[in-house]
Amino acid sequence: MKPDTIICRCEDITYQDVLDAIQMGMRTVTEVKKAIRAGMGPCQGRTCGRLIAQIISQETGKPISEVWDSSHRPPLMTTPMGVLAGGHCDEE
Amino acid sequence: MKHDYINTGILRLTDFQVPPPERRRAGRVIMIECVQNIPCNPCSTICPQGAITIEGDITNIPVVDFSKCNGCGLCVANCPGLAIFMVDESIGDNSAEVGIPYEFSPFPEKGEIVSVYDRSGKIICDGEIVRVRNPKSYNKTAVIYFRVPIQFSLDARFIKRKADKAKTPIH
Amino acid sequence: MRLRNHPILEFKEQRVIHFTFDGQDITALEGDTIAAALHAAGIRTLSHSLRRHHPRGLFCAIGKCSSCLMEVDGCPNVKTCLVPVKDGMVVKSQDGWGRFPSATSRKDYQRKEIPTRETDIAIVGAGPAGLSAAIYAARLGARVMVMDENYLVGGQLIKQTHMFFGSKDHYAKTRGIDIGTLLRQQCDELAIEILTECSVIGYYHPHELAMVHKRKLNHVKAKAVIIATGASENMLTFPGNDLPGVYGAGAIQTLMNVYKVKPAERVLMVGAGNIGVIVSYQLLQAGVDVVAVVEATPKIGAYQVHASKLVRCGVPILTSHSIVKAYGNESVEGAVVAQLDNKWNIIPGTERDVAIDTICLSVGLNPASEILDQAGCRMLYIPELGGQVAVIDRNMETSVSGLYVAGDVSGIEEASSAMLEGRLAGVAAVQSLHGSSPQIEKLKHEIQSGLDALRTGPFGEKTRIGNKIMTEAAS
Numbered sequence: 234m235k236p237d238t239i240i241c242r243c244e245d246i247t248y249q250d251v252l253d254a255i256q257m258g259m260r261t262v263t264e265v266k267k268a269i270r271a272g273m274g275p276c277q278g279r280t281c282g283r284l285i286a287q288i289i290s291q292e293t294g295k296p297i298s299e300v301w302d303s304s305h306r307p308p309l310m311t312t313p314m315g316v317l318a319g320g321h322c323d324e325e
Numbered sequence: 326m327k328h329d330y331i332n333t334g335i336l337r338l339t340d341f342q343v344p345p346p347e348r349r350r351a352g353r354v355i356m357i358e359c360v361q362n363i364p365c366n367p368c369s370t371i372c373p374q375g376a377i378t379i380e381g382d383i384t385n386i387p388v389v390d391f392s393k394c395n396g397c398g399l400c401v402a403n404c405p406g407l408a409i410f411m412v413d414e415s416i417g418d419n420s421a422e423v424g425i426p427y428e429f430s431p432f433p434e435k436g437e438i439v440s441v442y443d444r445s446g447k448i449i450c451d452g453e454i455v456r457v458r459n460p461k462s463y464n465k466t467a468v469i470y471f472r473v474p475i476q477f478s479l480d481a482r483f484i485k486r487k488a489d490k491a492k493t494p495i496h
Numbered sequence: 497m498r499l500r501n502h503p504i505l506e507f508k509e510q511r512v513i514h515f516t517f518d519g520q521d522i523t524a525l526e527g528d529t530i531a532a533a534l535h536a537a538g539i540r541t542l543s544h545s546l547r548r549h550h551p552r553g554l555f556c557a558i559g560k561c562s563s564c565l566m567e568v569d570g571c572p573n574v575k576t577c578l579v580p581v582k583d584g585m586v587v588k589s590q591d592g593w594g595r596f597p598s599a600t601s602r603k604d605y606q607r608k609e610i611p612t613r614e615t616d617i618a619i620v621g622a623g624p625a626g627l628s629a630a631i632y633a634a635r636l637g638a639r640v641m642v643m644d645e646n647y648l649v650g651g652q653l654i655k656q657t658h659m660f661f662g663s664k665d666h667y668a669k670t671r672g673i674d675i676g677t678l679l680r681q682q683c684d685e686l687a688i689e690i691l692t693e694c695s696v697i698g699y700y701h702p703h704e705l706a707m708v709h710k711r712k713l714n715h716v717k718a719k720a721v722i723i724a725t726g727a728s729e730n731m732l733t734f735p736g737n738d739l740p741g742v743y744g745a746g747a748i749q750t751l752m753n754v755y756k757v758k759p760a761e762r763v764l765m766v767g768a769g770n771i772g773v774i775v776s777y778q779l780l781q782a783g784v785d786v787v788a789v790v791e792a793t794p795k796i797g798a799y800q801v802h803a804s805k806l807v808r809c810g811v812p813i814l815t816s817h818s819i820v821k822a823y824g825n826e827s828v829e830g831a832v833v834a835q836l837d838n839k840w841n842i843i844p845g846t847e848r849d850v851a852i853d854t855i856c857l858s859v860g861l862n863p864a865s866e867i868l869d870q871a872g873c874r875m876l877y878i879p880e881l882g883g884q885v886a887v888i889d890r891n892m893e894t895s896v897s898g899l900y901v902a903g904d905v906s907g908i909e910e911a912s913s914a915m916l917e918g919r920l921a922g923v924a925a926v927q928s929l930h931g932s933s934p935q936i937e938k939l940k941h942e943i944q945s946g947l948d949a950l951r952t953g954p955f956g957e958k959t960r961i962g963n964k965i966m967t968e969a970a971s
């Protein structure tokens with residue numbers, strides 16, 4: 234695999250970036266996310282989560298079930314700040 | 326290897342029930358090329374002659390009683406897998422008539438000469454369109470009958486109009 | 497390019513619409529999403545990536561991957577695969593985060609209060625599972641509300657132009673698109689409320705949802721919730737995988753069969769499961785060349801009948817082959833494929849260059865189970881079911897009482913089983929509200945036996961194994 238292959242499209246994180254994070258001691262998808270922001274973009278890891286789990290599993294020999302943890306919280310989908318902040322409207 | 330269709334997608338005549346030569350020479354009859362236990366049964370429920378049966382589980386393979394099949398073609402249009410074909414070796418003249426399910430547009434016309442493909446996607450001969458059956462009840466899966474030299478009667482499985490641009494797949 | 501004729505799809509008169517993309521006038525048809533209209537106009541690059549400024553196009557076309565974010569009428573980060581075009585819309589490609597929302601677009605968010613909508617059963621997802629759940633629950637007298645992110649109802653059924661398997665009870669030999677219409681009609685007859693362009697962004701105990709409907713936050717209060725969010729398509733790691741022109745196979749199917757856009761000229765399909773093989777055949781029906789289907793394993797995963805109907809058209813299925821890389825500047829211009837040995841390594845000397853403009857990935861689906869994890873359901877990674885799934889009982893109920901699942905989110909299967917699971921979840925949810933009755937027990941028994949029947953045979957094996965793992969974990 235070429236080192237500059239994109240793993241997380243939202244945050245432009247490459248294969249090499251993920252390897253580096255594993256080298257630094259990250260052992261789960263969440264740890265990799267906290268180290269290098271992979272999975273923190275608008276899709277919230279829906280595209281890259283599995284790929285990162287596969288790479289960690291390959292590099293550490295641990296099964297995917299052990300490395301693919303998750304910590305989902307609201308908002309679950311890309312939500313504009315304006316939706317949450319709202320703001321008062323008199324005309325409505 | 327016995328089951329090499331799993332590696333190539335190409336079935337052989339030994340993989341399914343083939344109507345015996347005397348039945349083929351007696352007129353139109355179906356060939357069901359359905360070899361896996363998938364959950365599906367419309368062929369058996371639509372056949373007016375009771376020629377197709379699926380015993381027990383819905384995933385069992387359909388079994389044809391060739392003596393009951395009258396070649397009506399309903400099952401050809403109603404098979405969700407497009408896996409039923411028609412063969413007729415009764416027409417003489419060293420040719421045979423083959424019927425296939427067809428879901429491409431536009432349809433070829435009666436009398437048109439088309440390229441005939443085998444199960445592997447190879448062109449094996451030319452064919453002449455005899456009939457295009459596309460009543461509303463077929464729900465957009467037409468059944469197209471065409472004539473081929475008799476030695477191709479069991480292998481002709483697809484047609485392309487000569488006007489259609491030749492595709493260039495990699496092999 | 498648009499499709500002009502098609503053996504299965506019907507063409508209706510659609511009003512012509514004009515909008516602008518980066519200042520350029522684009523002609524679209526009413527009913528197009530922004531992304532579909534741009535594809536019809538030959539525009540595939542929708543944005544540039546955050547740090548490396550790589551060109552990006554859409555990947556999933558169903559609101560999951562966020563690769564299609566653009567600025568629409570002054571508002572950044574709009575999922576253009578979900579939003580229908582309107583006359584006079586101003587669409588701009590986005591670089592990275594995009595710009596601060598314009599004053600006029602900020603007005604869209606303003607509201608007096610957050611409205612609360614109350615219902616008996618809230619259903620998230622309007623695909624085969626969600627709609628079936630709604631129909632069965634409503635028939636038993638429950639008030640239901642269905643929510644879906646897309647503006648069209650029917651989930652992935654709306655692009656399935658092929659006939660379905662099964663028996664009469666599973667709509668066998670009916671095309672998926674027609675099943676979608678049938679389910680929609682049944683919902684209409686039962687006066688079921690279906691909210692489209694509606695994202696559920698959070699679950700709160702007990703059975704309250706935060707939901708965004710057309711840029712307005714809503715509060716939903718229910719007595720039971722059914723999650724039928726489906727699945728998203730898996731990505732694959734290979735150089736060039738982020739180029740515009742690399743799509744999920746389902747995305748191509750959406751562009752072609754829902755919006756009638758000719759999505760490509762020459763395609764390489766990656767993955768020979770049912771989706772890969774079916775979409776390849778449908779590409780041929782749309783007049784697109786498919787050069788080959790490559791499959792990394794030695795075996796074709798699709799039903800043989802699907803493989804047969806593709807191969808006899810002249811499209812080879814190359815097992816033990818994979819994509820090595822994709823290349824191109826702004827968009828895919830070609831790919832290299834190669835043969836693999838039994839340890840998944842490339843056999844040197846087997847690399848081949850293929851000239852194509854599009855790569856379709858059909859390398860599996862991932863249950864869209866994020867909301868279940870967030871809700872606190874007990875989750876398990878079960879590869880046989882496709883990924884992270886909630887642990888459920890025979891009634892489709894998760895470890896959170898009154899929270900049910902149905903369809904692909906509970907484990908990847910076919911639409912026929914999704915419909916049965918939906919019915920079961922619908923009936924079980926009503927039972928949780930009103931208690932049991934002989935009618936309910938009979939219905940549940942019938943549906944459960946139907947599901948068991950679908951899962952007999954070799955193709956049901958994965959689900960059977962997955963469900964066994966789950967049952968063992970649950971006890």
